Amino acid sequence: MSGNQVSGASAAIEARGLSKSFGERRALSDVSFAAARGELLAVIGPNGAGKTTLLSILAGILDADSGTIAVPGEVGWVPQSAALYRRLTVAENLRLFAHLEQVADVDAAVERMLEQTGLADRRDDQVGTLSGGNQQRVNIAIGLLTAPAVLLLDEPSTGLDPRQRERLWEFVLGLAGGGTTVIYTTHHLLEAERYGTRLLVLADGEDVFDGTAVDLHRAVPGPNGDFEAAFVRFLRERGH
Amino acid sequence: MRWLLLKDLQILRRSPLIVGLLIAYPIALGVLIGFALSADNSKPRVAFLNEVPSDQNFSIGSGDETIDRDLARNQLCSRVECVDVSSRSEAEHKVEDGEVIAALILPPDLLDKLNSLASLDPQQPRVEVLVNQDDPLKASLVDDRIQALVTEANLILSQRISDEASTYLNLLIEGGSFSLPLIGDIDVLGLQRAGAMLRTVARAVPEGSAHASLERVIRFAKLARQNLDFALPILGAVAEPIAVDKQVVAGDTAELDTFAIAVAVTVTLMFVTVLLVAGSLALEREENAFGRITRGLVGPTGLLAEKIALGIVASFAVTLLLLAALSALVSIDWGRTPLILCAILGGGAAFAAFGAAIGGSAREVRASSLLAFMVSLPIAFLSLVPSGTVSATVFHVIEFVRALFPFDAALDTMQGALDAAGPSVGVPLLHLTAVLVAYGVIARLALRRFA
Numbered sequence: 001m002s003g004n005q006v007s008g009a010s011a012a013i014e015a016r017g018l019s020k021s022f023g024e025r026r027a028l029s030d031v032s033f034a035a036a037r038g039e040l041l042a043v044i045g046p047n048g049a050g051k052t053t054l055l056s057i058l059a060g061i062l063d064a065d066s067g068t069i070a071v072p073g074e075v076g077w078v079p080q081s082a083a084l085y086r087r088l089t090v091a092e093n094l095r096l097f098a099h100l101e102q103v104a105d106v107d108a109a110v111e112r113m114l115e116q117t118g119l120a121d122r123r124d125d126q127v128g129t130l131s132g133g134n135q136q137r138v139n140i141a142i143g144l145l146t147a148p149a150v151l152l153l154d155e156p157s158t159g160l161d162p163r164q165r166e167r168l169w170e171f172v173l174g175l176a177g178g179g180t181t182v183i184y185t186t187h188h189l190l191e192a193e194r195y196g197t198r199l200l201v202l203a204d205g206e207d208v209f210d211g212t213a214v215d216l217h218r219a220v221p222g223p224n225g226d227f228e229a230a231f232v233r234f235l236r237e238r239g240h
Numbered sequence: 241m242r243w244l245l246l247k248d249l250q251i252l253r254r255s256p257l258i259v260g261l262l263i264a265y266p267i268a269l270g271v272l273i274g275f276a277l278s279a280d281n282s283k284p285r286v287a288f289l290n291e292v293p294s295d296q297n298f299s300i301g302s303g304d305e306t307i308d309r310d311l312a313r314n315q316l317c318s319r320v321e322c323v324d325v326s327s328r329s330e331a332e333h334k335v336e337d338g339e340v341i342a343a344l345i346l347p348p349d350l351l352d353k354l355n356s357l358a359s360l361d362p363q364q365p366r367v368e369v370l371v372n373q374d375d376p377l378k379a380s381l382v383d384d385r386i387q388a389l390v391t392e393a394n395l396i397l398s399q400r401i402s403d404e405a406s407t408y409l410n411l412l413i414e415g416g417s418f419s420l421p422l423i424g425d426i427d428v429l430g431l432q433r434a435g436a437m438l439r440t441v442a443r444a445v446p447e448g449s450a451h452a453s454l455e456r457v458i459r460f461a462k463l464a465r466q467n468l469d470f471a472l473p474i475l476g477a478v479a480e481p482i483a484v485d486k487q488v489v490a491g492d493t494a495e496l497d498t499f500a501i502a503v504a505v506t507v508t509l510m511f512v513t514v515l516l517v518a519g520s521l522a523l524e525r526e527e528n529a530f531g532r533i534t535r536g537l538v539g540p541t542g543l544l545a546e547k548i549a550l551g552i553v554a555s556f557a558v559t560l561l562l563l564a565a566l567s568a569l570v571s572i573d574w575g576r577t578p579l580i581l582c583a584i585l586g587g588g589a590a591f592a593a594f595g596a597a598i599g600g601s602a603r604e605v606r607a608s609s610l611l612a613f614m615v616s617l618p619i620a621f622l623s624l625v626p627s628g629t630v631s632a633t634v635f636h637v638i639e640f641v642r643a644l645f646p647f648d649a650a651l652d653t654m655q656g657a658l659d660a661a662g663p664s665v666g667v668p669l670l671h672l673t674a675v676l677v678a679y680g681v682i683a684r685l686a687l688r689r690f691a
Contacts, residue, residue, distance in 0.1 A: 061531045077535065083528040087251045099243040100538055126254070142532070 011070070012037045012181035013058070013150045018067035020053055020205075027053040028064070029205040035183060035198070037149070040176050042196030043185045046235065049202040051185040052080065055152045058183065073149030080154040082139040086128030090119055090138050093127055097142045113141040117171070133164030137171070144175070151175060153184035157191060169195055193227045201231075203240035241538060244546040245553070248520055266511035267562050270504035273620075284385055287331045287343035287370075288313065288322040292350050316344065316389060335372045342382050343370040344389070354397075402475045409475070413468050431465040497570050498659040504566065505559055506587065506651045507620055512558045513591035514598065514616050517551040518608040521599030521683075530687075540687040544596055544680065551592025552585060559584045576657060579665055583657035586672040587650035593679035594646055600686025616647075623648040646675045 011034035020028040028050045035041045043051050056062040058069060059077035084093050094113055098106040114120040117137040122130065127138060136156065143151055153172070157165045173195065176182050186192050192199055193213040201209035201216070209216060213227060220233045252259050290313055316322065323340055325331045331343035345368040353365035367390070371382045411418055415430020429437075435458060442454045524530045524543065534540050563572060563580070595612060602608035623642050627635055642648040649671035655662035 056531075059531075060535045077532070079528055079531060081528040083532040085247065085251060085527055085529060087254045088247065092247075092250065096243055096247050097532065100533060102537060 010036055012039070012072070013075070013183070014070045015058065016068050016070075018054065018057055018064045018069070020050075020057060020062065020065050026205050028057070028202075031067070031202070031205075031207045033200050033207060033210055035150070035181050037181055038176050038179045039181050040172070040195055040197045041181070041183045041200055042192035042198070043183060043200045043202060044187075044189065044192045044231070045202035046240065048204075050205040051202055052154055053205075054202065055154050055183070055185060058150075059152050071150055074146040076143035076146060076148035076151040078140050078143035078151065078153045078156060080156075080158060082127075082135045083142070084127045084135060084138055087126060089124050089126055090114070090130070091123040093138060094141060094145065098145050101146050103145055109145050109147075113144060116144070117141045131164070132159050133161070133167065136160060136164070136168060140168075140171070144180075148180065150181045150183065153182060155185055155187065157186065157188060165191075189228045189231055201234070203235055203238070208238055208240065209234065241542055241546045241549070244533070244538060244543065245549055248546075248550050249553075251523075262512055262515060263558055263561075266508040266515075267504075267558070267565075269511065270507035270562070271566070273503055273507055273624075284320055284342075284381070285323055285340040286320040286385075287325045287334045287340045288317065289325050289328060289331050289343065289345045291348045292346050293348060316393070320385065320389065331370055335370045338372065341371070342386060344368075344386075345370070406472055406475050409468050409472055413465050431461050431468070435461040435465065498662065499655060501563075501566055501570060501572065502651055502654040502658055502662075503624070505562055506647060506654050508562050509555055509559050509584065509587050509650065509654075510591050510616055510620060510647055511612075513551040513555050513588055514595035514612045515609055516554050517547050517592045517595030518599035518602065518612045519605045520550060521547050521596055522602055522605045522608040526605055541684060544683055544687065547596050547599070548589060548592040548676075548680070551595060552588040555584050555588025555591070556581075559588075573658065573660075576660075579657035580654075582665065582669065583650070583653040586653055586669045587646065590646035590650060590672040590675045590679070593676045593683060596683035597679045597686060600683045600689075615645075619645045619647050623651060643671070644675075646672055646679075649675065 014034040016032045018028050018031045019026070031050070031054060033041070043054060045051055053062065055077070057064045059075060061077070085096070088096065091110055091114065094110040095106060098109050103109045111120075114123050117140070119134065119137060119141070122134065127135060130138065136159075140151075140153070140156065143153075156172070157168055160168060169191070172182055172184070176197075184196075196213065198212055199209065199216060200207060209219070211219075216234060217227070217230050220230050220237060222230060222233055313322070323334065325334065325343070328345065331345065334340045335343050347366065347368065350365050350367065353363045356363045369386050371386075410416075411428050411430065413431050415428050415433045418426045418428050438454060438458045438461060442451060442458060445451045445454055521543075524533065530543075533543060538546070566572065567574075598612050598615065599608045602611050619641070622638050623645075625635070625638055630638070649668040652663045652668035653665055653672065656665040656668065
């Protein structure tokens with residue numbers, strides 16, 4: 001691991017020594033990192049590296065076997081597949097989860113998210129009738145209902161076409177610009193390089209790199225420019 | 241939890257086809273099963289063709305006791321529902337169409353042959369039975385019913401003949417007047433009076449061989465009278481050798497209609513609740529919403545409680561609807577409403593927990609629906625197997641399996657709630673509570689795999 005880039009005092013979220021096993025399989029092993037307010041932290045790694053497990057622990061879906069998490073504010077969580085009721089309308093989904101999250105002013109929160117996601121004109125449409133991109137926007141909107149300080153996005157662009165992906169990242173960048181710390185996992189290395197202000201690389205449950213995309217390039221010798229090739233070389237050199 | 245319940249009801253409201261099927265299918269199935277069970281034990285429909293001439297009758301002995309064609313019909317039709325037909329071909333059609341389970345034809349010479357039984361040239365009377373043995377179960381039922389009818393008819397005849405024979409024996413023993421056609425009244429001396437007359441004569445006859453012979457005749461008359469006295473009760477016993485003294489040592493049976501209603505209601509309750517709860521819980525995972533819901537204030541246990549509450553709400557709605565519809569056809573004692581509500585609550589909660597365990601294990605709506613059907617239907621049928629129809633070992637196994645599932649206890653509770661003569665409600669309600677807890681725990685453990 002390259003070491004945390006954010007000091008504990010200024011971090012919007014800080015995790016220390018997170019470990020998690022499923023039976024004999026060790027999914028996470030002593031993972032530590034911190035992220036500052038408004039930072040976009042991309043968590044990348046091969047399949048089975050522990051990315052979703054890490055986000056699930058940060059979201060409170062799973063309990064870590066050991067380690068601590070310090071988050072001063074709310075944490076919003078957006079699962080990989082849209083966690084929505086397709087028979088309910090956009091507004092009904094938002095209202096339901098606002099009630100479940102005990103949001104103080106439910107109606108105001110729903111209106112704010114409809115406005116923020118640009119779905120106000122689709123508020124009475126059943127979610128099942130929306131495009132994949134719009135469903136993902138509702139999915140993210142639910143994660144933002146509590147106006148969280150930290151937003152966790154698990155593979156947010158999976159299943160979206162390039163145009164929908166671009167609109168999604170515009171929206172996410174806007175959130176980060178507003179001060180929300182965004183931690184996202186992705187298999188699209190280009191998205192990690194382009195949008196992530198920092199990268200956390202996991203392999204076999206261990207955090208093997210924490211730094212910028214430029215730092216990753218520097219860490220492995222070879223031709224410049226191809227981030228994907230640099231990433232693969234990085235993992236290979238470290239035996240993953 | 242309130243918001244989740246409202247959400248589920250809203251989703252149901254937007255799925256009219258599923259709701260329609262969820263309600264209509266179990267109700268139709270339940271009513272069919274319930275009334276098929278009750279119909280099986282009611283009077284079967286039998287076509288009846290009486291070809292005996294209307295002016296004929298069958299008399300025994302002195303002619304005081306006669307059996308005419310109407311009496312024969314009344315006797316037969318007290319045991320089955322007779323459908324009168326006018327010809328053999330009509331009887332055949334009704335049997336072939338399944339309108340009746342059999343046709344009974346009394347031939348024109350039936351009473352003639354019955355009368356011949358008392359003559360020197362007796363001919364065995366025969367009745368004709370037409371059956372449609374399109375399945376083994378029905379064939380067995382028809383055989384049993386017809387055999388029972390013929391046995392009863394023979395019993396009635398033998399009782400009449402036995403009564404008549406008793407009259408003759410009394411006449412022989414005690415003497416009296418006897419009327420014969422064409423000849424008129426005949427005075428019969430009787431063994432008692434003959435014995436008394438012989439004893440009087442014997443006193444006047446001097447001792448010797450003639451007196452000794454007379455004493456032998458007197459002893460014979462006495463012996464004959466005593467033995468014929470014994471014959472009278474024997475004749476009665478022969479007419480009905482085995483009498484039935486029925487005592488209930490186990491089980492409380494509700495009225496047949498009540499049992500049918502209880503079966504219909506319990507089957508409906510089971511399918512609606514199990515399918516709805518199993519599907520609804522599996523839907524939380526299928527929609528990927530489980531993690532999002534349970535990370536908030538509603539934990540997995542809260543979600544489970546909400547699904548059981550949903551099942552109970554659906555149980556009340558559908559069961560009361562079914563009972564209201566059935567009350568137009570059969571009598572329901574609405575004075576027992578509190579007990580009926582308790583039965584619905586107990587059964588609904590236990591079936592809901594069972595459905596939650598299925599939904600938690602299957603994790604997909606389609607798989608959970610299939611599993612719910614595959615498990616529930618055989619359990620319902622097993623619970624309807626009466627004791628004595630299978631070997632004792634098999635029945636013990638069936639009883640053990642029944643106890644593991646809510647159907648049997650829910651059926652007992654519903655019978656007890658609908659009819660005061662039914663089983664007590666307390667014990668099956670306790671059973672349902674135990675089943676509710678057990679399946680609740682299984683469902684909660686299954687939800688650990690959901691995240």
